């Protein structure tokens with residue numbers, strides 16, 4: 001094993017230049033009120049779980065509990081589906097698109113009004129830096145509701161030549177990495193299309209969705225249109241298996257996605273799966289190197305690497321590989337890992353001890369396989385679940401780090417000599433969620449983009465999201481699209497012969 005330590009002479013002299021720190025700028029948590037015990041939300045009411053079971057959610061930056069969350073049993077799931085069916089038949093499907101749109105616009109505006117509260121709560125429960133929850137997650141949550149509110153009365157024009165109708169009751173299951181954003185990606189198009197919802201958040205991050213419920217109530221959303229069943233994997237299994245669900249929308253790991261696909265196979269349920277990734281950045285020698293370094297940093301260290309489309313593989317054209325790696329090291333030396341509520345923090349806490357252990361195990365595997373390991377010499381918090389950002393250089397395609405999704409701030413670097421080799425290496429993965437191309441030459445960007453098997457391709461930027469743009473993957477990264485006009489399709493039945 002070769003280990004490149006950051007204390008080489010050249011890096012040391014460059015580091016001294018950054019030998020200062022910002023004064024802490026902590027976001028106050030006073031705006032957030034967390035109930036000690038949180039119930040299920042079924043048919044417009046807060047209800048206790050039928051088996052009386054609760055589990056704890058923690059703040060991963062401190063390791064301390066924040067609250068107790070109700071665990072929904074199969075019976076609770078059934079009650080939630082019944083409430084959603086009743087609301088679908090009696091209320092929601094009877095409204096016009098314009099009326100549904102009005103509710104969604106109201107929800108979007110209330111999200112904006114309570115944006116700070118939502119951002120602080122998300123950061124406390126998830127561990128992501130406040131500057132991300134405040135500037136990225138919550139604005140995008142509101143943007144999704146605004147965007148799909150606009151579609152609600154225009155569905156007849158969404159698919160030319162087709163008459164559309166809602167699918168009915170949808171079961172939705174979301175992960176912990178973007179808790180409220182994933183909820184918005186699911187709830188907004190479902191409601192715009194006239195469906196009702198039963199949604200399960202991830203076990204470790206239920207709180208922001210429970211706060212969104214308060215907003216739905218404030219917006220006057222009719223009872224049963226959105227039902228929230230908190231719980232673990234078993235609650236999710238019960239939801240997927242429920243006979244009266246017309247569609248399942250899942251975002252999470254490829255392994256659980258496979259299980260869900262098996263359960264749904266042979267039924268009439270529609271299914272969309274948004275799964276994992278091992279996305280590549282391709283840096284050509286003519287790229288603007290400083291911007292590309294920043295893009296790579298953003299691509300893998302943003303949100304602690306807890307991003308399905310994280311740029312976790314870096315392919316460097318050989319002629320610029322050394323200079324690029326040196327610049328990357330210098331930039332990593334400036335990253336601040338720490339209290340997610342501090343506005344200066346770049347990298348917050350890993351969401352749970354389980355996830356942190358998974359990341360550490362994969363780092364050990366990478367070290368044992370013999371790639372060059374680098375981690376910056378930066379201060380780390382002494383409590384909570386934190387991972388230093390790091391990379392492995394000179395990884396071959398056979399290494400675990402080139403193939404397996406780490407879902408943490410860990411980058412795998414390799415080189416290429418020709419464009420064909422770059423394309424072949426980028427596509428050499430069972431996934432196909434995203435890719436980043438860095439080159440000043442537009443024709444090269446277009447040529448490479450058309451050869452990459454990835455759902456989203458960014459050029460000279462990374463991790464840019466917009467509700468008008470569809471998102472989704474190839475192969476083991478999933479089925480179907482969310483976002484944009486395409487994001488309406490899974491929530492609509494179609495019939496030939498419309499306007």
Ligand code: NAP
Nearest residue numbers: 174175201202203232233236237252253256274275276308
């Ligand atoms: P996960 O373990 O698959 O969990 C996702 C959700 O499924 C959670 O709510 C989970 O509940 C629930 N669940 C677990 N087992 C289930 C089962 N057997 N049946 C039904 N539901 C079940 O994924 P994760 O580790 O939380 O999330 C990270 C993964 O999500 C990564 O692979 C990432 O790439 C992917 N992701 C993809 C996208 C995308 O758009 N493509 C976006 C974000 C994340 P518990 O939390 O209680 O276990």
Ligand code: MG
Nearest residue numbers: 057058125204
């Ligand atoms: Mg938590």
